[in-house]
Amino acid sequence: MFPEAAQCLKTAAPFFPKTASLKDLRRLCSHGGAGHVQASRHFGVSRPLTAKVLPPHKPRERVEIPGLEMVTYGERMHFVPGLSKPVNPRWERDYKDPRYYKAPPAHEMALFKEKPCFVYNQRTSALGGLRQALWLTKTKLIPGLPPQLLSLTESPANQIPDQDERVQNAIKHARFWDTTEERPGKEKYSNTLLFNLLHLCATLQSRHPAIGRRILSEKYSLAATWKRGEDLFQIRGQNGFLHNCMDPLPEVSGKEEVGYTAEHVLETLYPVSPTIDLQQVHVYKEQLNCTGFRGDYPYPHAHTLYFLDGADARYKLQPEQFRAKMLMFAFGNALVRAHTIYGTQPQPVLDRPITVQAIGTNGRIFQFLVLQLNTTDLSGDDGIKNQVWLDENVELYDFAKVRPLIKKKQVKVPAGLTGYKPEVFSKFLALYLHGAV
Amino acid sequence: MMALSCLTRALRSLTFSQPALLSSQAIAQTRLGTRGPRTVEQRRGLLTTACLEQNRTLWKQREKYTTNPIGMKKTGGRDHSGRIRTHGIGGGHKQKYRWIDFQRLRYEPNKEAQPFEEKVVEVRYDPCRSADIAMVAGGSRKRWIIATENMQVGDVIKTSGVIGNMAVSANEGDAYPLGALPVGTLVNNLEIQPGKGSEYIRAAGTSGILLRKVNGTVILQLPSKQQVQVLETCMVTVGRVSNIDHNKRIIGKAGRNRWLGIRPSSGLWQRKGGWAGRKIKPLPPMKVYVNLPSISAK
Numbered sequence: 106m107f108p109e110a111a112q113c114l115k116t117a118a119p120f121f122p123k124t125a126s127l128k129d130l131r132r133l134c135s136h137g138g139a140g141h142v143q144a145s146r147h148f149g150v151s152r153p154l155t156a157k158v159l160p161p162h163k164p165r166e167r168v169e170i171p172g173l174e175m176v177t178y179g180e181r182m183h184f185v186p187g188l189s190k191p192v193n194p195r196w197e198r199d200y201k202d203p204r205y206y207k208a209p210p211a212h213e214m215a216l217f218k219e220k221p222c223f224v225y226n227q228r229t230s231a232l233g234g235l236r237q238a239l240w241l242t243k244t245k246l247i248p249g250l251p252p253q254l255l256s257l258t259e260s261p262a263n264q265i266p267d268q269d270e271r272v273q274n275a276i277k278h279a280r281f282w283d284t285t286e287e288r289p290g291k292e293k294y295s296n297t298l299l300f301n302l303l304h305l306c307a308t309l310q311s312r313h314p315a316i317g318r319r320i321l322s323e324k325y326s327l328a329a330t331w332k333r334g335e336d337l338f339q340i341r342g343q344n345g346f347l348h349n350c351m352d353p354l355p356e357v358s359g360k361e362e363v364g365y366t367a368e369h370v371l372e373t374l375y376p377v378s379p380t381i382d383l384q385q386v387h388v389y390k391e392q393l394n395c396t397g398f399r400g401d402y403p404y405p406h407a408h409t410l411y412f413l414d415g416a417d418a419r420y421k422l423q424p425e426q427f428r429a430k431m432l433m434f435a436f437g438n439a440l441v442r443a444h445t446i447y448g449t450q451p452q453p454v455l456d457r458p459i460t461v462q463a464i465g466t467n468g469r470i471f472q473f474l475v476l477q478l479n480t481t482d483l484s485g486d487d488g489i490k491n492q493v494w495l496d497e498n499v500e501l502y503d504f505a506k507v508r509p510l511i512k513k514k515q516v517k518v519p520a521g522l523t524g525y526k527p528e529v530f531s532k533f534l535a536l537y538l539h540g541a542v
Numbered sequence: 543m544m545a546l547s548c549l550t551r552a553l554r555s556l557t558f559s560q561p562a563l564l565s566s567q568a569i570a571q572t573r574l575g576t577r578g579p580r581t582v583e584q585r586r587g588l589l590t591t592a593c594l595e596q597n598r599t600l601w602k603q604r605e606k607y608t609t610n611p612i613g614m615k616k617t618g619g620r621d622h623s624g625r626i627r628t629h630g631i632g633g634g635h636k637q638k639y640r641w642i643d644f645q646r647l648r649y650e651p652n653k654e655a656q657p658f659e660e661k662v663v664e665v666r667y668d669p670c671r672s673a674d675i676a677m678v679a680g681g682s683r684k685r686w687i688i689a690t691e692n693m694q695v696g697d698v699i700k701t702s703g704v705i706g707n708m709a710v711s712a713n714e715g716d717a718y719p720l721g722a723l724p725v726g727t728l729v730n731n732l733e734i735q736p737g738k739g740s741e742y743i744r745a746a747g748t749s750g751i752l753l754r755k756v757n758g759t760v761i762l763q764l765p766s767k768q769q770v771q772v773l774e775t776c777m778v779t780v781g782r783v784s785n786i787d788h789n790k791r792i793i794g795k796a797g798r799n800r801w802l803g804i805r806p807s808s809g810l811w812q813r814k815g816g817w818a819g820r821k822i823k824p825l826p827p828m829k830v831y832v833n834l835p836s837i838s839a840k
Contacts, residue, residue, distance in 0.1 A: 160622050232663065232679055376659040376698060380682045 214388045220337065222330075223383035225433050227342035227420075232381050233374045234425035235495075238432040240379045241333060243483045244491040245369045250473055250532060251357045251494050257538055258531040262312065265305060265534070272530045275301035277522055279468070280505040288507045291415040295468035299346075299411055302530070306537040315541035318351040320404050325397030329437040329444070332451075333483050336380060339393060340437035344430070346411040347397075347438070349404035354460040354540045356477060358492060363458065363479045366490040394444045405445075407438040407461050409536060414467035424472075424498065427465055431474050432493060435463040439478035451482035454489055462536050469505070472497050473532055501529045598622070602639075609677065609684050611638035614670075616803070634803025637669040643685040644739040646717040646731065647703050647777045650681045657702030662715075665689050665784070672746035674784040688731055688744055690715045690781035705774065714781035720752065720760040721774030727752050730783045732762065733776040734831045740777070742770075746788035749781070759832050769828040 167189075178184055179191030198205065211217060231237045239246055257263055265271060279298035283289050289297070303321070310316040323346045330339045398405070412431050414422065422430060439461045447455065455478065463474040473496040480489045503524025504510075510518040601615050619631035649655065660680030668675040676689035678699065692714055693699075699715040702722070709724035719736075723729070728749040731740035743750045748765040755761075760774045793799055796806070 232684065376661050376681070377679045378682045381679060381684070383682075385682075 211387055216388045216390060218387055218389065218391075221385045221387055222337045222339055222389045223380045224339045224341055224386055224389070225383055226340075227344050227430070227434075228417075229382055229384070229430070230420070230422055230426045231383075231429045233377060233379065233429075234423075235428045235432065236372050237374060237379050237381070238429035238436075239493070240371050240374060241338060242432065242436040242491060243333070243371065243480070243486070244432070244436070244476070244493050245366050247492060247494045248496075249494065250496045250535075251475060253357070254475065254535045254539055255532065257535040257542055263309070263534070263538055263542060264531075265308060268530065269525070269527050271305055272302070272527070273522055273525055275305060276502060276505065276525070280522070281507065291468055292413070292418070295413050295415055295466060298468055299413065299466060302533060303411075303537075306534055309538070313538065313541045315352070316538075318404075319408060319541075320349050322347050322349055322398075326395065327397050327434065327437050327441065328393045328395040329440045330391070330393050331440060331481070331483050333379075334486075337391075338383070339389065340433055340440075341393075342434070344410065344434045345413060345416070348408040348411070349398075349402075350406045350408040350540065351404055352540065353406045353457070354408060354462070356458045357460055357475060357494070358458075358477060363454075363477075363489060363492070366479065366492060367488055369490055371486055371490070392449055394441050394449065396438070396441045396445070405442075407442060408540065409462040409464060410435055410438065412463065412465035414465065424470075428472055428474070428495065428497060431463045431465045431472060432476065432495075435461045435474060435476045436478070436491070439476060440481065443478055443481050447481065451480075451484065453480055453482045455479060455481065462539065464533065464536060469500060469502060471499050471501060471529060471533070473499070473536060475536070496532065499526075499529050499532070500524075501526060604641075607641060607643065607685070609641070609686060611640050614639045619805075630805045630807055631803060632805045633800055635669070635801050639670055640668055640675060640686050642668075642675060643687060644731065644741070644744075645733075645737070645777075646687065646701055646740070646779060647737075648685075650683060653681065655703070657700060657704060659698050659700050662689075662693055662695055662697045662699065665693055665695060671744070672785060672788045673744065674746075688779075689784040690730065690779060691784055691786060692781070693784065701777075703775075703777070712780040715779065717777055717779045719775050720762070720772065720778055721755065723752055723778070723780065725752050725754055727780055728782055729762070729778040729780055731777075731779045732764075732772070733778065734770075734772055736773055736775040736777070740779075744783065746783055747786035748783050750778075761828065768826060771828055771830045771832055773832055 175189045175192075177191035178188040181188075208214075225231075225241075233240075235246070238244075276298060279294045279301055280289070283293065283297050307316060324343050325347060326341070326343050328339065328341045330337065332338070396402075396405070396407075410431070412427070412434075414427055439459045442459050442461075443452075443455060446459075459478040461476050461478070463472075463476070465472040465474070475494040477492045479491050482488060502522055504518050505522050506518055506520050509516050509520040598615055598617065601613060604612065614637055616634070617631070618633075619626050619628040621627040649658070658680055660678040662676050663679050663684065664677040665674055666677075671688075674689040675686050676693050677684055677686055697715060699717070700713075701717040702710075703719060705719050705721040710718055710722050712718055712723055712727060717731075720729075729752060730743045730749050732742040732750055733740050734742065743765060745765075750765060751763045753761045753763055753769065755774065756771075758774055759771050760776075761769055761771050763769050799806075
C-alpha cells in the first residue's frame with residue numbers, strides 16, 4: 106500500500122511545498138491513517154535539509170537613543186521587515202512563589218556596604234597557611250604544648266587502666282573491624298577513631314566528675330567579626346565537633362608571659378597580602394557575633410574543637426592550610442566568647458584570658474593546638490598578642506595495614522597495627538582532662 | 543480501497559499546510575475556526591530552536607578569571623562544519639586548560655598605576671604548551687604566568703609600567719616596558735600593542751633580543767631572526783622562557799606522538815614542489831607595528 110501511495114504522492118510533488126520530503130509525507134500519512142492527533146514540529150521548511158551549518162552570527166545590537174521612540178510591529182501583530190522588534194515589559198509574578206525567587210543584585214540588597222568584608226569559611230584554603238592565620242589573629246606561635254598540660258597525664262591517677270592496650274584496640278576497631286568490606290574508607294575511620302578515643306577518655310569520669318559537665322556538639326554555625334588594620338574580617342562556618350563546658354578553661358600562661366608578647370613582631374607575608382584566598386563580600390551584617398548556641402545554653406564555654414581532615418572530599422586541605430583552619434576557628438570561638446563577656450569594644454588586655462583547645466586529625470596524624478586569647482584589640486600590629494601552642498604532625502601509629510607490604514619476597518611492613526606511640530594518646534588525654542583535673 | 547482513503551486523507555491534510563501566502567491572522571482564524579476534534583493541527587514552519595550550534599566552544603566562554611584548571615573539549619582538527627581543517631590533530635591524553643594571564647601589567651582593582659611585586663608559589667608543567675607555567679601571588683590575587691628559565695618557588699618578581707631616564711638593571715622574570723630596558727637584554731612574552739597581552743616569544747627556551755631604541759619605538763629581534771619595531775610602552779619579561787631543553791627531547795616512538803595528540807601524516811607519496819628544500823634568502827624587511835605619522839601630511 107505504502108509504496109504505491111508514495112509513488113502517487115511523488116508524481117503530485119510539484120503541487121506540494123518544496124521541501125516536504127518523502128519522509129515527512131510518510132510521517133503525515135501514518136498520522137492520518139491512525140487517526141491519532143499529535144502536533145508534529147517540523148523545523149525550517151524553507152531551506153534544503155542538509156547544509157553546512159554556519160556559525161551563529163551575533164544579533165544586531167539594539168541601540169537606545171533617548172528621545173526617539175522605536176517604531177515596532179507590535180501593534181500590527183505580525184512581522185514587518187524594517188520595523189523593530191517590540192520589547193515587552195518584564196513580567197513579574199504578582200504573588201510570591203518561593204520556587205521562582207530571583208535574588209536582587211548585590212548592590213540592591215538591604216545590607217550592601219561599599220567596604221568589603223573578608224570572610225574565612227570552612228572551605229578556605231589560605232595560601233599563606235599558618236603564617237597568614239597568625240597575622241590575621243595577631244598571635245604568637247610557641248612550638249610544643251605547654252609543660253603544665255603534659256604533666257597532667259604523668260600521675261597514674263590521670264591514666265586509664267590498660268591504656269595502651271585499649272587505645273590499640275580502638276585503633277584496630279577504627280581501621281580494620283568497622284566494616285563489611287575489605288577496609289574502611291578514610292572519612293569513616295578517622296571519624297570512628299576520634300569517637301573511640303573520646304569514649305576512652307570519658308571513662309575517667311568516675312575519678313574526675315567535672316568531665317560530666319561537658320557536652321559534645323556538632324554542626325553548629327560560628328560567626329565572629331573583628332577589625333584588623335583597615336579591613337573587616339569575619340569567620341563563619343560549620344567547622345567540626347565542639348566540646349562545650351559549663352566552666353571556662355584555666356589560663357595557660359601567666360600575666361608576665363602575656364606582657365612579654367608585646368615585644369614579639371608578627372611575620373609579614375609581603376608581597377602576598379593577608380587577605381588572599383579569603384572570600385570578599387559586600388553584603389554582610391556588621392558586628393555579627395554568634396557562638397552557634399542561644400544565650401541561655403547551659404554549656405557556654407568552648408573547651409576543645411575537633412577537626413577531621415578527610416571529612417569533605419571536595420575541599421581537601423594541605424596540612425599547612427589545615428592547621429591554619431584549626432587556628433582560625435579556635436580563635437573565632439574564643440573571640441565570640443570574649444565579645445559576650447567583655448562587649449564588642451576592643452580591649453587591649455583581657456582580665457581573664459580565654460583559652461580554647463583544638464585537635465585535628467586525618468586518622469593517623471594529629472595536630473594539637475592550645476590558643477589563649479589575651480586581647481581583642483586587633484587593629485594595630487603592636488601591643489599584647491594572643492598565644493598559641495602548637496604540636497604538629499604527631500603520628501599516633503606508623504602503619505595499619507590490612508595486607509602486608511612485601512618487597513622482593515621480604516615482609517617490609519607486617520599486616521596489622523605497627524609503630525604505636527603511646528605518648529600521643531597521653532597528649533590527647535591531657536588536652537581532654539585540662540580544666541577537669 | 544484503504545490506500546485510496548489514506549491518500550485522500552493525506553492530500554486533505556496537506557492542503558492545509560500552504561505556508562507563505564496566508565497572513566498570520568487568517569491562519570489564526572483557520573486554527574480556531576476549523577479546529578475539530580480529530581483534525582491534525584497544522585503550523586507554519588517555524589524554527590523552534592534558537593541556536594543550532596553545538597556547545598563545542600562553550601568551555602572557553604568563561605568571563606571571570608580563575609586559577610582552577612578548566613576542562614577542555616578537543617576538536618580533532620575539525621571546524622564548525624565538522625570537516626577536518628587541520629590534518630594531523632586528534633586523540634592524545636586528556637588535558638585541562640590552565641588560564642594563563644598574558645597581560646603581565648594587570649593592576650589589582652584598587653591599586654592602579656603602581657609597580658608591584660609578586661611571589662612565585664608554584665612552577666609546574668602545562669600540557670597545553672611547551673613552556674612551564676608558574677603560579678604567582680601578589681596582593682590578594684593569584685594568577686598563572688609563563689615561567690622563565692631560572693624561576694624557583696619563593697622568588698619575588700617585579701612588574702613595573704614606568705619608563706625612567708636610566709635603563710633598569712632587570713632581573714630575570716621581571717616585567718618592564720621595552721623603553722626601560724638596556725639594549726641587548728634577552729626578553730620574552732612580547733606585546734606588539736601596549737595593553738593587548740603578549741602574543742610573541744612564548745615557546746620553551748625562546749628569547750628575543752633588544753637591538754636598538756629609536757625615539758619612541760624599539761627594535762627587537764624575534765627568535766626567527768625577523769626584526770620588529772614596536773612602541774616602547776609595550777610590556778615584556780626579561781630572560782629566556784623555561785624548559786630550554788624542549789627541542790632536544792627525543793620522541794622515541796610513534797606512540798609518544800599519539801599521546802601528544804599528533805596523528806600520522808598522509809602516507810601518499812606527493813611530488814615535492816618549489817616549497818621543499820633548503821632556501822637561502824635575505825632576511826625579510828623589518829615589520830613595523832607602529833603607526834608613524836606620514837611624511838606626506840604637511
